[in-house]
Amino acid sequence: MAVSLYSIAASAVLFLHLLFILWVMFGAAIAYRRPxxxxxxxxxxxxAILVEVLPWSCPLTLLExxxxxxxxxQPYQGGFLLHYLDALVYPNISATALTVAGITVCAVNFxxxxxxFARSKSARFREKRAARVIQx
Numbered sequence: 001m002a003v004s005l006y007s008i009a010a011s012a013v014l015f016l017h018l019l020f021i022l023w024v025m026f027g028a029a030i031a032y033r034r035p036x037x038x039x040x041x042x043x044x045x046x047x048a049i050l051v052e053v054l055p056w057s058c059p060l061t062l063l064e065x066x067x068x069x070x071x072x073x074q075p076y077q078g079g080f081l082l083h084y085l086d087a088l089v090y091p092n093i094s095a096t097a098l099t100v101a102g103i104t105v106c107a108v109n110f111x112x113x114x115x116x117f118a119r120s121k122s123a124r125f126r127e128k129r130a131a132r133v134i135q136x
Contacts, residue, residue: 006071010064014084017060024048030110032116042113045106051079052102 026043031037051058056080065075076094 004071006067007073010071010073013041013060013067017064020044020060025105025110031036032113038101038113041109045109047084049103052099088114 023041027037027041027044032043050056061079068075
């Protein structure tokens with residue numbers, strides 16, 4: 001059986017989708033000391049929350065479904081998390097529980113960034129105070 005280009009592309013999009021989810025979950029560990037990556041990660045967190053809460057479809061899910069249809073595979077209905085991760089990792093969990101888990105992961109990342117931001121502000125305040133003391 002020959003593997004079509006659509007099938008290969010659908011697999012690549014699936015892999016990219018998984019990488020994006022891992023980025024959302026663990027990106028703070030990579031990005032917290034890199035301002036550009038930190039900004040991209042925060043935008044990714046916001047996007048992930050919006051896609052979970054609002055009736056939006058992820059563009060990667062739509063692309064994967066389109067490619068699967070082109071390959072002659074019946075595309076799945078619903079989101080990536082519900083289709084793949086629910087079947088593999090959470091066999092008996094509801095879509096609501098997955099949404100809550102996804103939002104919780106994003107919230108934990110935001111709390112982490114809050115601590116990083118507060119710590120950097122505190123360090124800058126101490127540096128400015130020390131500089132004023134030295135000048136006197």
